[in-house]
Amino acid sequence: MTTGAASPPGPRRYDRFELWAPAVRTVEVRIDGVVHPMSASAEGWFRLPDVPAVPGARYAYRLDQGELWLPDPRSLSQPDGVHGESEVLDPRSLRTATPWRGRSLRGRVLYELHVGTFAPGPDGRGGNFDSAIERLDALVELGVDAIELLPVTTFPGDRGWGYDGVGLYAVHAAYGGHAGLARFVEAAHSRGLAVLLDVVHNHLGPSGNYLGMFGPYFTDQHETPWGEAVNLDQPGSRQVRDFLLGSVRQWLVDVGLDGLRLDAVHELQDDSPQHFLAELAEAVSTWEDETGRELTLIAESDRNDPATVSPTRAGGLGMDMQWADDVHHGVHAWITGERAGYYGDFESAEALAAVLQRVFLHAGTFSTFRDTVWGAAVDPASADYDAHSFVTFLQNHDQVGNRASGDRIHHGIDLAQQAAAIALILLGPGTPMLFQGEEWAASTPFAFFTDHDDELGPLVSAGRVAEFAAMGWAEQVPDPQSRTTFESSMLLWSEREQGSHAQMLQWYRTLIALRREQADFHDPDLRRTRVKVLAEETVLLQRGDLAVLAHRGPGPLAGGLRAAEVLASFGGIDRAPDGTLSMPGPGAAVLRPLPAV
Template identity: 50%
Template sequence: MTEGTRTSPGPLTFRLWAPDARTVELRLGADGATTVPMVRGDDGWWEVTTDPGDGRYAYSLDGGSPVPDPRSRWQPDGVHAPSALVDPAAFPWTDAGWRGVPLEDAVVYELHVGTFTPERTFDGVVAHLDHLVDLGVTVVELMPVAAFPGRHGWGYDGVAPYAVHAPYGGPAGLARLVDAAHAHGLAVWLDVVHNHLGPSGNYLGQVAPYFTDRHHTPWGAAVNLDGPGSDEVRAYLLDNVRLWLEDYHLDGLRLDAVHALHDERATHLLEEMAALADEIGERTGIPRTLVAESDRNDPATVTPRAPGGAGGLGLHGQWADDVHHALHVALTGEAQGYYADFADPQALPKVLGTTPFFHDGTYSTFRGRVHGRAVDPSTTPGRRFVASLQTHDQVGNRATGDRLGHGIPLGRAAAGAALLLTSPYTPMLFMGEEWGASTPWQYFTDHQEEWLAEAVRQGRQAEFAEHGWGAAVPDPQDEGTVTASTLRWEEVAREGHRELLAFYRQLIHLRRTVPALRSVGLGEVEVCRGPGAAVTVRRGDVRVVAVLGGGSRGGGRVEGELPEGAEVLARFGAVQLDGGRIVVGPDSVVVLGGCA
């Protein structure tokens, strides 16, 4: 992980799995001028031992154009150029005393390296770690950093799953960030995409049968997990998990859209990944956490493994989108598309009190079918579900990338934060949420092929035109789109922003220090939708009283007796105490402790 490519004083062995190739040549040097024939083994692996020269290399199959190494750790000149050797033992790690963050202590902060700071680099993130520590979060979740086309993008069109995006700082930059985060007491999770590759720079299918048309995904052919050659494909993905958790000292991975990993084997790939993460965690004494994004609403995803396949897949956590949807509808009143079902008055009480899955065997109008399975809180605790008010998906996939706080009053956003951060779930914030960032977070790309750039433009326009938003959709290829999506850190100290930030800090502190917010679990929480916009949550001796609106939304305030022994732990907005009575005004919230 040196700043430059690795050169070696002696020969190095190069290996490539290409079972269908007739000939394979190793091309050495940035210009590929040196050609070295490789020798095929019986297992479809080609091999040669030679001097690596300047550390740049590529492979030519059957006399074709050179392609990067499928296991390349670095593409310094982009995803179409030769790969660069990296020595993973070269980085001077200083985190030998790091012991990790267990899931029950996790407060997650999702960020995109390219828009978190104007520098758009890992080192830019390092400069703001003190802010995250002061906020009280314990886990930084990086959006994908695997190499993707161009300079900037979301990262979900990555094409080199082992390589670290060069404009962010490459392998050494990621290592510096993880090392610095551990020094600050912060764990680091990484969002990884194993279910597909992007359309530009996707060479894996040319090298070996990494994909199959036996199954399909929204992005095309599925990863080959159960057909001929799938043993090596599974090994490729498992080694990728090992790379991030061991070589980069990462504490966990968020696995993108695991429902698109079609696997008909008796032992699912996800179960193997979970077992690998557990083995690494046990061996190192540092917990390694795998969190799935799954559309199935199936608690088996996070049910522990058991001998003979009697248990679940054994992943440690999964995103709980239904919690987001119910909160979003309650806060904004939006009820179009997949939000429609969550306009049910019982949606919020259900997902905050008894289950993360509103659809747990119930009919989903958006899908046109019954969806999901019930969660048993006694065997699947709430902490296994990661809940949020905002995520990159839920903000960035809106036509103009508007954040939750852009459409509702500040006090209502604060009330949403209180409901989330006092819930029995593992909470996750999206960068800038904590101070009510004014910047949108929009969809942006930097494709070099004009046909692909135009296809993306037209696709986004068409996607939102039927909602009446077509003319307002920003151009993903415009440099101004990524600039507009970059956080403005000067806002942190401004009026309104600093008050919301202080409230977030206070809530996170309460989550860590108030016993009921640590011990009273899912299924033991009482949630009541009162008259108008009022919501009351009781979790042990903690009560949250929120008014999510007022005026035209009705139910402008809540007034009542202060519970015996109660004290105000946090408040935001119009909250008044008068003797033994409490009044919570429109778009305001109070958190009480010690309630009898």
């Protein structure tokens, strides 16, 4: 098993050719058409000391005089895709000096976006970093604090979600490469927006994944949904861990990002004395001191375990935040009435109340979907984490895109119901995150789309249909390989100023402003959050001296609820002289309750 590093990886040398390939005897590098033999050195490294790496040069490696010329596993640029030659690049040369000194993102409003569909280009084709820059002012007006980019590392084809990437250091060429990302980060920072990047360390996509040819990047000692696990604890794992740590350093130090969202960390299977995530957390702390900026790590974890966000000194994994899927499931099931799959355990308003107050429904209790006891309880009085340690959302790329047709929640419910649901998220105790376009109830879906140009393409299309056939939804599944599936997922920015879209946009702006202005709504103390189930259709989320009334309908509000003041409402609400409230149907209101409430 591996042992922890004495110190995290330092600055990378971008001016030389070097390759870790312990699985081979000889390595050659072809630079702009000229072949050079590389010299073997300690611990499986090969180097070329006499030929500098000049920016713009194209290069590839050949192992043991084989037939294939392979891209660099640490390549920063793949202009011709995942199978093509690599390009020498120094990302530090692309950054410009800015006054941005970072910020804490705990409790801030996050905004998840996909570069290819967020802001389509002027020709109606896929978006890129430059087209996304043109829409940043709209995010500032909305009131968000940070952008979370879906993966932008190199993946097959021009279009895709990015979770089948194979280059952990390179930036997708169709988006604008490292230069485009640098422009985007500078533009966001100049507007006061932090930038997070979604990264995938738990697997690589099958197309263009050559890592196993170089060395023991994977191990059959652990299995994941994608096959063999990334090698974090078997022989050779020290270099594999440094490979991952080096990519993180590049994003946070060299590129200047403010943090990372780590995909499915429960599949980072590691039995070594120090879990990779704990080592990563300690490395990032060192890089915070180096950069003078606060850096953020957000984990996607299925474990429902507060140890994920507990500090390493307390035996935790040291993540700053983790996604709270149970909160999503509770709100979604309550507002939509869906009960299939993992929504089955979230069938009542009491389940909604539980997740709003204690984050996890499955907290050492039985999970019907998993058919086992699951999770651990969140301690409201913990000194190691608080409500802001949990990212909450009504929609995200998974919960929309992994539906058969990529339909958004408001495509199946009344807009006033969406307004009620998002009020519980944006004014709830967690760190809220929005998904692109939900703020104006976008008419477009966010479907699953790919662009494989090999035999994998038809397999992906057939697999997608088979996945939903058992549920009777096969006819709803758009072909992920079709370009029209991708194009249909692009946001239509013109509709945000029209009719009900504009009404929803104003509601989101109002809620975000209230969250920022009212101390009770950004209080991270779970002990000051209480939920009263007034009826199965109506809940009252109390945050200190303020409250959110959410009514899913149908029909008027019942129960004689009273309030001293209505700060904001959606869907219509009347207040009688004695403070009694009535609503004609579904909706939400932000209240200053009377003491009797």
